[in-house]
Amino acid sequence: MIDPVTRLEGHGKIAIFLKDDGSVANVYFQVPELRGFEKFSEGRGAEDMPQITQRICGVCPEAHHMASTKALDDLFHVEPTSAAKKLRELFYSAFYVTDHTTHFYILAGPDFVMGPDAPPAERNILGVIGKVGLELGGAVIKTRHDNHWVIQTIGGRPIHPCFGLPGGVSKAINEEERAKIEEIAKASVEFGKLSLKVFDDVVLKNKEYLDMVLSDAFTHRTYYMGLVDENNKVNFYDGKVRVVDPEGKEFIKYAPRDYVKHLAEHVEPWTYLKFPYLKKVGWKGFVDGKDSGVYRATPLSRLNAADGMATPLAQAEYERMYSTLGGKPAHFTLATHWARLIELLYAAERMLELVRDPEITSTDIRTIPTAKPDEGVGIVEAPRGTLTHHYITDERGVIKKCNLIVGTTNNYAAFYMSVKKAAEALIKPGKEITEGLLNRIEMAWRPYDLCLACATHSLPGQLPLEVTIYDAEGNEVKRLSQGI
Amino acid sequence: MKALVLGIGNPILSDDGVGIKVAHEVGKNLNDPRIAVSETSAAGLSLLDSIIGYDRVIIIDAIQTKEGKAGQIYRMKPKDFSFAKRVSSPHQVNLVTALELGKMLNLAMPRRITVFAVEAKDITTFSEKCTPEVEKAIPRVVKMVLEDLVG
Numbered sequence: 001m002i003d004p005v006t007r008l009e010g011h012g013k014i015a016i017f018l019k020d021d022g023s024v025a026n027v028y029f030q031v032p033e034l035r036g037f038e039k040f041s042e043g044r045g046a047e048d049m050p051q052i053t054q055r056i057c058g059v060c061p062e063a064h065h066m067a068s069t070k071a072l073d074d075l076f077h078v079e080p081t082s083a084a085k086k087l088r089e090l091f092y093s094a095f096y097v098t099d100h101t102t103h104f105y106i107l108a109g110p111d112f113v114m115g116p117d118a119p120p121a122e123r124n125i126l127g128v129i130g131k132v133g134l135e136l137g138g139a140v141i142k143t144r145h146d147n148h149w150v151i152q153t154i155g156g157r158p159i160h161p162c163f164g165l166p167g168g169v170s171k172a173i174n175e176e177e178r179a180k181i182e183e184i185a186k187a188s189v190e191f192g193k194l195s196l197k198v199f200d201d202v203v204l205k206n207k208e209y210l211d212m213v214l215s216d217a218f219t220h221r222t223y224y225m226g227l228v229d230e231n232n233k234v235n236f237y238d239g240k241v242r243v244v245d246p247e248g249k250e251f252i253k254y255a256p257r258d259y260v261k262h263l264a265e266h267v268e269p270w271t272y273l274k275f276p277y278l279k280k281v282g283w284k285g286f287v288d289g290k291d292s293g294v295y296r297a298t299p300l301s302r303l304n305a306a307d308g309m310a311t312p313l314a315q316a317e318y319e320r321m322y323s324t325l326g327g328k329p330a331h332f333t334l335a336t337h338w339a340r341l342i343e344l345l346y347a348a349e350r351m352l353e354l355v356r357d358p359e360i361t362s363t364d365i366r367t368i369p370t371a372k373p374d375e376g377v378g379i380v381e382a383p384r385g386t387l388t389h390h391y392i393t394d395e396r397g398v399i400k401k402c403n404l405i406v407g408t409t410n411n412y413a414a415f416y417m418s419v420k421k422a423a424e425a426l427i428k429p430g431k432e433i434t435e436g437l438l439n440r441i442e443m444a445w446r447p448y449d450l451c452l453a454c455a456t457h458s459l460p461g462q463l464p465l466e467v468t469i470y471d472a473e474g475n476e477v478k479r480l481s482q483g484i
Numbered sequence: 485m486k487a488l489v490l491g492i493g494n495p496i497l498s499d500d501g502v503g504i505k506v507a508h509e510v511g512k513n514l515n516d517p518r519i520a521v522s523e524t525s526a527a528g529l530s531l532l533d534s535i536i537g538y539d540r541v542i543i544i545d546a547i548q549t550k551e552g553k554a555g556q557i558y559r560m561k562p563k564d565f566s567f568a569k570r571v572s573s574p575h576q577v578n579l580v581t582a583l584e585l586g587k588m589l590n591l592a593m594p595r596r597i598t599v600f601a602v603e604a605k606d607i608t609t610f611s612e613k614c615t616p617e618v619e620k621a622i623p624r625v626v627k628m629v630l631e632d633l634v635g
Contacts, residue, residue, distance in 0.1 A: 036611070040611065055494055056496075160525065
């Protein structure tokens with residue numbers, strides 16, 4: 001009944017143009033545009049923004065809800081109570097456990113467990129579970145399911161939370177809920193450890209994969225961005241944004257309000273996408289190195305931008321990763337998968353710390369705002385990068401202007417560079433363009449897990465992406481489609 | 485028998501919200517404790533989480549096909565999406581893969597799943613309203629879902 005398919009505007013397009021000799025001439029990247037969010041927001045009450053903005057993204061509504069709630073704290077000039085901050089962070093840590101679990105097992109897993117040359121029919125979660133066993137598959141589903149229960153219990157609703165308010169949260173948790181969350185956190189720590197062991201067994205012990213991780217085709221020396229706490233340790237929920245240079249030295253560290261001083265956006269004629277870059281370094285094109293303002297904001301970037309992890313098991317894994325990769329910062333894009341698992345373990349450990357905090361069942365969960373609203377900025381680390389919400393209102397709190405820098409956006413330039421470099425390294429004159437080769441090019445962008453038009457979820461229920469390769473005359477020679 | 489009517493979509497992206505609107509309307513016409521009405525903007529594995537434990541599930545969503553006419557309604561089974569089932573997705577798994585995964589892991593999967601899909605015109609403009617063509621289809625889909633529930 002349904003002709004395969006579908007959206008003319010609804011999918012990402014990567015076009016690779018070849019020279020006469022069959023090597024890569026250029027690469028272009030386009031994604032669908034979602035129109036009119038700013039206009040949609042104008043005239044609405046700022047308190048509605050945590051509910052509205054979470055609808056932008058079907059993958060990480062929790063991240064938008066949290067960034068928006070923090071922007072409201074700033075907008076209404078109110079400091080949330082200590083218990084409220086802990087509840088928010090506990091909620092957010094549970095969200096990280098679910099999101100990173102999904103990414104690793106659904107996205108990265110098939111490439112490594114099944115191998116880049118496996119036929120597409122096997123390169124998916126079903127193939128992974130078929131190979132690693134039903135027990136691990138069950139653990140993946142259970143970890144997600146249990147942590148969704150945590151998200152629902154604290155956040156008030158499944159998937160789309162409604163607990164964030166300026167100055168705090170709407171609901172406390174009781175001892176019974178706390179005890180159950182503690183059990184889930186303990187199990188999540190074990191699951192985090194198990195996942196790192198899977199990575200060890202499948203990737204690190206396989207020389208071919210490790211060589212690929214360390215290869216030049218998947219390497220870029222860029223600046224790195226991530227939120228850090230007062231000790232410069234990775235933090236997903238709060239802190240300052242720290243950027244390190246390609247040598248790992250701190251370049252800037254700024255409070256959320258100052259983001260406009262440090263970031264600017266570059267525009268290209270071939271795409272409506274805007275490419276953020278570091279203002280002080282400047283835009284020098286799609287190139288890496290210290291003189292280029294291109295930065296990355298990914299799990300690996302967060303680890304690169306910090307001095308360590310704030311929990312013991314994750315810290316030990318952090319040290320082991322950098323020691324294996326030959327020091328810090330690590331520029332290997334594929335190591336992002338490893339960093340993501342270290343973050344998964346950190347999120348689980350942080351859950352356990354927070355749920356054991358005597359204050360977590362406190363009912364002192366809100367500071368009532370009394371000041372007039374004017375302008376507010378909230379920043380969290382979304383799983384796919386630093387997420388910034390910025391609102392300007394009138395004195396009644398009605399939105400006059402709204403600006404969002406979505407996690408994915410930070411990585412557009414690096415994403416483009418990664419695809420181009422992998423294509424240049426892998427597509428060679430006289431070499432047949434196989435499915436496996438194209439999958440290796442896909443592997444260059446998979447670590448970024450871009451949210452393109454993820455706000456739309458119409459059937460068939462996945463995010464379509466298409467790569468087309470053209471010869472020197474502009475004739476199509478190969479097409480790779482996902483979900484189309 | 486436990487049944488679930490699940491509207492899928494994004495309520496602030498024009499026609500992408502049609503599934504959620506239909507689910508709301510269906511909910512207003514139901515008074516049976518065995519039938520739950522819910523909504524989600526999530527896809528893939530989250531969809532699996534939503535349907536576990538129900539015997540019967542009706543999903544309503546937007547769709548875009550090559551030759552489709554806005555407002556057209558399709559009544560389908562999950563297998564109608566099998567053309568895409570093995571294609572790895574950049575983000576998630578699709579409906580069929582999610583269902584297969586559930587079966588593989590021996591989860592309490594619904595015995596019967598029906599999908600009502602409404603041909604969308606615009607799914608990229610932020611708006612709480614559907615386009616007129618799709619808006620017009622909503623009462624018809626609601627009627628079809630209610631008939632399906634008693635069928």
